Amino acid sequence: MGTGGFNIPGEALDSAGPAPAGGIDPAESEARFTITDLSREYAVTPRTLRFYEDEGLIHPTRRGTTRLYSRADRARLAWILRGRSVGFSLADIRDLLDMYAPGPARRPQIEATLAKSRERITALNEQRAALDATIAELEQFCSTVEAQLLRPNP
Amino acid sequence: MGTGGFNIPGEALDSAGPAPAGGIDPAESEARFTITDLSREYAVTPRTLRFYEDEGLIHPTRRGTTRLYSRADRARLAWILRGRSVGFSLADIRDLLDMYAPGPARRPQIEATLAKSRERITALNEQRAALDATIAELEQFCSTVEAQLLRPNP
DNA sequence: CCTCACCTTTACGTTCACGTCAATATTCTG
DNA sequence: CAGAATATTGACGTGAACGTAAAGGTGAGG
The missing domain is CATH 1.10.1660.10 (Multidrug-efflux Transporter Regulator; Chain: A; Domain 2)
Structure with missing residues (x-):
């Protein structure tokens, strides 16, 4: 694949993508x-x-x-x-x-990148936990309020 | 439950909580x-x-x-x-x-609050999806890089 | 009493992520 | 080819969320 760049599912993030499937149009089909x-x-x-x-x-x-x-x-x-x-x-x-x-990076560079990525993932997982907790609380709040609305005087 | 306020799991968010279990100390045990x-x-x-x-x-x-x-x-x-x-x-x-x-809110007020909360929940769920996708991509990236690191020249 | 550590308010400074003109090309369309 | 629509580069403004002095009060300890 190209020059060895890693890409994102679905769509290439690096600069040049080849022509879409069915390869007509030589140069500028982009x-x-x-x-x-x-x-x-x-x-x-x-x-x-x-x-x-x-x-x-x-x-x-x-x-x-x-x-x-x-x-x-x-x-x-x-x-x-x-x-x-x-x-x-x-x-x-x-x-x-x-x-x-995919810059021609040296090994220690790559390892640093990897470490930073893993840190990011950890932080994102924490954020996910906070998000889940917040959603749960808001939902709890909503259902409590709703119950309150339906009981006393309609 | 005081004056009817809804509270957060674990710890009361409204202003005054009574003394902790075992009610000694009349006024200022807070x-x-x-x-x-x-x-x-x-x-x-x-x-x-x-x-x-x-x-x-x-x-x-x-x-x-x-x-x-x-x-x-x-x-x-x-x-x-x-x-x-x-x-x-x-x-x-x-x-x-x-x-x-738990302000003494009128019904339409409460319903508006409820609607806003539900909107918020929807937005948070979308954010959760984005978060999951980002985490997944970063993890994919990491494992790809790692594999790359382990193969050619040790 | 005096210092030291910690508290207060007031007020201006800073970073981020753009918004908002202004003045000027440039490009599409009839 | 003319006019309208859209593009470009500055440059300055803005709101959010604090940071950072400056200029003091206050209370416990030596």
């Missing part, structure tokens, strides 16, 4: 989106996409000065937004995305 | 903590606690000018911090805590 296309699809503003680019989270190509987003960029954005939704900072996300990039 | 006690226990700064008070999230009593936190306050803080850890804003948290307070 679907490309404008900034408003993408911003509408993911319910963010163009400003947000430019900001993410400034922060090094995403790297659209250009036609002239206009940004063009590939499918990989679109997948990357999805990843970013999901990361954001679970509480990652943009710096966190950039680091994580960089980890996915 | 354990009270100073601001640094609490901040150390929960690994936040005193500044944070004062800020939360300014924002109406917690209401310690005073001895003179010095803040005194009860066990209920401590439980409240725990709730706040867990809410924060799952991504609630302080305003969110204040609203949720207010919901727990």
